[in-house]
Amino acid sequence: MTRKSITNVSQARVWRGTMPVQYLYTAGVAGERFFQTLRRKGVFAVTTCAECQVTYLPPRLYCERCFADLSGAWAEVAPSGRVHTYTVVHEDQDGRPLDPPQVVAFVRIDGTSGGLIGRLLHLRPQDVQVEMPVDAVLAPPRRRRGGMDDITGFAPRRVLPRRRTP
Amino acid sequence: MSLIKRKPQRRVAVIGAGLSLFMRRALDTGKELAYYAASQALQTAGIRLKDIQAVVMATAPDAFDGVHMKGEWLLDGAGGVGKPYLRAYVGGGSGVFSIISGWMMVASGLFDLVLVVAEEKMSSCQPHPQGAFLTIFDHTIERPLGPNLLWIFSLEQQRYMAAYGIRNEDIALVSVKNKHNALAHPAAQVAAHLTVKDILDSDVVAWPVHRLMVSPISDGAAAVVLASEQVARRLSDRPIWIQGVGWCLDTSYWGNRDLAYPRYVEKAAWMAYEMAGVTEPRKQIHVAEPYDPFAYKELHHLEGLQLADRGQAPEDLARGRFDRTGELPSCPSGGLMGVGNPIAAAGLMKICELFWQLRREAGARQVPGNPERGVAQAWGDLMQIGTVAVLGVR
Ligand SMILES: [Zn+2]
Numbered sequence: 412m413t414r415k416s417i418t419n420v421s422q423a424r425v426w427r428g429t430m431p432v433q434y435l436y437t438a439g440v441a442g443e444r445f446f447q448t449l450r451r452k453g454v455f456a457v458t459t460c461a462e463c464q465v466t467y468l469p470p471r472l473y474c475e476r477c478f479a480d481l482s483g484a485w486a487e488v489a490p491s492g493r494v495h496t497y498t499v500v501h502e503d504q505d506g507r508p509l510d511p512p513q514v515v516a517f518v519r520i521d522g523t524s525g526g527l528i529g530r531l532l533h534l535r536p537q538d539v540q541v542e543m544p545v546d547a548v549l550a551p552p553r554r555r556r557g558g559m560d561d562i563t564g565f566a567p568r569r570v571l572p573r574r575r576t577p
Numbered sequence: 578m579s580l581i582k583r584k585p586q587r588r589v590a591v592i593g594a595g596l597s598l599f600m601r602r603a604l605d606t607g608k609e610l611a612y613y614a615a616s617q618a619l620q621t622a623g624i625r626l627k628d629i630q631a632v633v634m635a636t637a638p639d640a641f642d643g644v645h646m647k648g649e650w651l652l653d654g655a656g657g658v659g660k661p662y663l664r665a666y667v668g669g670g671s672g673v674f675s676i677i678s679g680w681m682m683v684a685s686g687l688f689d690l691v692l693v694v695a696e697e698k699m700s701s702c703q704p705h706p707q708g709a710f711l712t713i714f715d716h717t718i719e720r721p722l723g724p725n726l727l728w729i730f731s732l733e734q735q736r737y738m739a740a741y742g743i744r745n746e747d748i749a750l751v752s753v754k755n756k757h758n759a760l761a762h763p764a765a766q767v768a769a770h771l772t773v774k775d776i777l778d779s780d781v782v783a784w785p786v787h788r789l790m791v792s793p794i795s796d797g798a799a800a801v802v803l804a805s806e807q808v809a810r811r812l813s814d815r816p817i818w819i820q821g822v823g824w825c826l827d828t829s830y831w832g833n834r835d836l837a838y839p840r841y842v843e844k845a846a847w848m849a850y851e852m853a854g855v856t857e858p859r860k861q862i863h864v865a866e867p868y869d870p871f872a873y874k875e876l877h878h879l880e881g882l883q884l885a886d887r888g889q890a891p892e893d894l895a896r897g898r899f900d901r902t903g904e905l906p907s908c909p910s911g912g913l914m915g916v917g918n919p920i921a922a923a924g925l926m927k928i929c930e931l932f933w934q935l936r937r938e939a940g941a942r943q944v945p946g947n948p949e950r951g952v953a954q955a956w957g958d959l960m961q962i963g964t965v966a967v968l969g970v971r
Contacts, residue, residue, distance in 0.1 A: 423604035428643060436716040446717075469718050475828060496739065496836060498731035499784035504711055504723065505704045512784075515724075517732050517832060526832045528722060528732075536784075541739040559721035 441470045444485070446557040453549050454487045457523050468525035490547035491568065492520040499536045512536065518545055518565050530564035544568040580823070580848040589683040590809035590816035591676070591801050591968065593622025594929040599766040599797035599917030602700040607642050608654030610798035611696040614922070615656050618692065618800035623812055629802075630688040632657035635665045635675035635695040637920035637957070640709030643701045654798075655694040669870065669957020670824070671695065672799070672924015673964035677822040679803045680966075689805040696798040697919035706794055713959060727791075729960060731783035733836045734873040738785065740837035741888030745785050749776035750894050751872035752789050752914050758901055759911025761941035764926075766917035767793050776872075790872040792912075797919035799926045817935045820950070821855070821967040823848030829959050837888075842881025842954065842963035849952070850883075853967040858883045862967075863948035864934050865905060866927035868956045869912040878954055879907060881963060906944040909934060924955035924964070931968045 438446055441458065448456035458481040459466045460474035467474075472482055497516035502508050514536050519526040531539060532548055545565040555561040595617025597603075597610045605613070611634070619626060634648055634655040644650045648664030655662070665671055665678040672695045679693040699706045710726040737743060750773060759768035771789065779788040809816040825848065827834050827841035834840075846858070855861045867878035876890035884905060885893050893899060899907035910916055910930035913923045931951040933939040950969040956962060 423602055430640075430643065430645060434716075438717045442717050469715070469830070496732045496736035498728055498735060498786075499781070500728060500731075501781045501783060502727075504707050504725040506707070512781075515722075515728055515732070517736075517836075519832075524833060525830065528719060528724060528728075528832070530722070541735070559718060 439472070441472045445470050446561070448487060449561050450555040450557040452487070453490065453552065455490050455520060457486055457488055458484045459486060460484065466523040466525070468520050468523040468527070488520060488522040490520070490549065492518040492526060492545060494531070494539065494541055494543045494545055495519045495526060496541060497531065497539050514539060516545070516565060527562070529562060531566070532564040533566040580844070580851055584852055585684045587684045587686055588806040589680045589819045590804050590806065590813070591819065591928070591932050592804045592809050592813040592816050593618045593620070593802035594932045595621065595800045596764050596926060596929050597798045598764045599795045599919055599922070601766065601794065601796070603698065603796040605796070607636070607647070607696045607698040608651055610698065610796060611651055611654035611694050611800070614798035614800040615654070615692060615694045618802050622802040624690065624802065626656045629656060629660065629690050629692045631661040631663070631682055631691045633663050633665050633675050633679045633682070633691060633693045635671035635921040635925065637666070637668055637671055637697055638709055641697055641699045641702050641706055641920070651696055654696070656692055667824070667958050667962050667964060669868070669920050670924065670955045670962040670964040671921040671957065672926070673928065673953055673955035673966055674824060675921065675925055676801060676803065676819065676928055676966055677824060677964060680819050680822055683803050683805050689808040691803045692800065693803060693925070694798065694800040695921040695925035697922050698796045699794045699919060700796050727783045727786060729831060730871050731786045734785055734871065736836035737873055737877060743888065743891050745777060746773050747891035747895060748873045748876065749773045749787070749790060751869065751875045752776045754894070754900065755869060755875070755908050755912040755914035757915070758909055758942065759915025762911045762916050764797070765911055765915055766795055768911060768915050786871065792870045792914050792918035795917035795919040795923070797917060797922045799922045799929055801925065801928055801932065815936050817932050817968050818971060819966060820969045821849035821851070821853030823852070823965045825963055826958060827961040829961060831960055834961065839877055839881040839956070839963060841961060842878055842956065842965070843883065845963035845965040846882045846952070846954070849965040849967045853950070853969070855950070855967060859905070862905065862950055862952050863946070864909060864931065864944050864951040865907045866910060866912070866930050866951065866953040867907060868924065868927070868954050869908055869914050870918055872914060874956065875908060875912065878956065882952060882954055882965070901942070901944055909939070909942050909944050920957070927953040927955070928966060928968070935968060935970050
């Protein structure tokens, strides 16, 4: 093992390079409906496979378990859920410190089998608890553009719970 | 329910292994690293490149080395020129998947001698290889938030801790054990004597994950030679048999997975165990090399591999069950946390370790007793695959 010598690493000169490509992505058929519903009504569009008893969020056009066509199996749910898990991010993707650290959670959305990640707003990192109820904080209707930016984040639910599915 | 149709009839053995040093930035190119490991594997098997009938190369995302279609680019370093050549690729799971792919080539009867090589040169990727992962997330739903891999692992570790009431101290012990084990590994990059306090005093990257609970950025390569039974018996007096292989992918939507328990690892493990005739893994597995890119992952994976009860691996670790001299040595190599993590090469390093341990050639790292069977496992793709191989002396 490791018989052949490997040379002095401190003398490794380097060359710079990039892989310069850009992309234009579509949201997909199901994704487009999700975002248009979010923009117009402020709720989440989901699809359900009755046979597998799975409600997909993000919504999918087909059931990944049985391959059923879900293009006619749409429903809408309130943008509320529970903190399934969370993290406090102290550095950015390039390894630079983030000040202040950001609280990011994976929120399981009520009435679905899935959820979304998002920033946790209006609370201190030490006050976050797993399973705490949260509501999505959405951009004002006129400023929504039909993208993920329409969801500013999630915040602890108010004392009086909102009405469920409009 | 049976996970395999029938047990393959043609047996396959590992007859040679090789490893480069794992290091932060090698002057050596990925091809050169692959060549070091591959030529050593051939040498220990007592054969030459002309004897090899086909080559498998495992290497993780192109973005690490910064060479698009790097499988093809690495061809010559892997010894694949003029031969049937296959890039085995399932992200971080590629290292163990590489011998699964080589096993298929030999078990099928197509070839008698196959060279399996794994390489990664992560140091090329600037400013940090994390950047290469920004584009693995869904472009519409997730990427606008700017998530990186550390977020996802931290979220998973936090869920694991919340589900079973595990403390961060319990998880930090994995770093202590593996970095200590790696002191006896001549290829190790980040071996050290550290305490739980040292681990928890290191910077928080994304709470609850601290710097010393994350494996390093590494360059390196590993290789093994696979042979059919007849050829293995002719070339080697101590072939190590691939008794079972398994792999399984969970949904690509990480939000739909069970974050506290890796079901896909369990399924992959049972597939491999069934093929190997293992019905009681805790009694029949004598040494384990589960995938440990993050400290909690070794514990997660030991549970998925059925080598610990759910949520109990931290307690087993604390009482020394997984020490090199414990009841079930886990990561006696030093793992990714100690030896280093050149992604695909790290997975194949675990196979090399089982080869040396089962032949009792592991020197200062040798586990006591007469280990007869071991399991190695890797994990990756979009944090959704388990790749498992069971190796044994019979
Ligand atoms: Zn279905």
